[in-house]
Amino acid sequence: MNSDRTAGKEMRAMVLTGKGRLNLQEVERPEIHPEGVLVRVEAVGICNATDLRVVEADDPTTVWPNRPWPVILGHEVCGVVEEVGAEVQGWQPGDRIAGWCPPCGGFAEFCQFYPNYMAAVRVPPDMPAEEAALLELSIGTTRYFVPEGVIGRIRSARSALVLGLGPSGQLYVRECGLLGIPQVLASDRHEARRRLAHEMGAAEVFEGGKEPFRILRDRGQTVDVVIDTTGRDLVDDILQVLTPGGVIIPFGVGVDWESKRSLLEERGIMLANAHLEEARRAAPQVLEWVRTGKLPVFKLITRTGRLEDIPDALQSLRERRDIKVIIRPC
Structure with a gap:
């Protein structure tokens, strides 16, 4: 200057x-x-x-x-x-x-x-x-792990699925590992982002779209935590692979997650929320x-x-x- x-x-x-x-x-x-x-x-x-x-x-x-x-x-x-x-x-x-x-x-x-x-x-x-x-x-990503009730479920979780591997998704892959989740899965449409997710600690990385849900359903596998950074309405798909009593972290913009809260509560699923504190x-x-x-x-x-x-x-x-x-x- x-x-x-x-x-x-x-x-x-x-x-x-x-x-x-x-x-x-x-x-x-x-x-x-x-x-x-x-x-x-x-x-x-x-x-x-x-x-x-x-x-x-x-x-x-x-x-x-x-x-x-x-x-x-x-x-x-x-x-x-x-x-x-x-x-x-x-x-x-x-x-x-x-x-x-x-x-x-x-x-x-x-x-x-x-x-x-x-x-x-x-x-x-x-x-x-x-x-x-x-x-x-x-x-901004880590704050969603902090609320009362959420951190306990995160620390006892055995698996997590991160949807979308832009910057926030990449951070979540590593943060899940740092918080002790043994198996972190992830998905994205773009190959370079999938490669980086492996570097950040993902155990398995799927192509984006519906593929992770199809593969998990075929295996009969569920996950304890789903982190959605995509901003797409994937609620029905997420509920098919999320363990009852699991956690959803709704980081992606564009989805009215609050309107889904009653449906999630029926299944004992916690919708994480976080603010300044x-x-x-x-x-x-x-x-x-x-x-x-x-x-x-x-x-x-x-x-x-x-x-x-x-x-x-x-x-x-x-x-x-x-x-x-x-x-x-x-």
């Missing part, structure tokens, strides 16, 4: 100005809020789910409420605290910060975090920014997993780029040519 823009408190940002219209612009830096911290963005991940959905939406507020055009996307952020709001405690300039958070405008050189409303973690100085940016998604409880464990390499998030990254590369990167993700893209704005 050049000195003129630094002096003028301006920054570069990729701005969504309408459906499918992304423009690299000079905009004002966020004005510090009493509860906020101004963050210089080191790295930001492109979210394969929500960022793509917002870009393609006729109205972005149907995906992110209260975020109309023009809007700066990006919420998988690692950065350095530059300024601290008057009401913020525990953070100071120079701290590295990441975590699970609401939309924060990370497709820019600077953004604003609100620590009181996120699961923030202090990033170690030796952790690569690209990996730290993926703490957001890693906390669960994310905060999960965050220290996730940070340790990533720091020690037990959760090798670097394996997910198939492309890096700059702000100007975001439109091409989104197209690559749309076409499933990449698994995870990380942007370095500065």
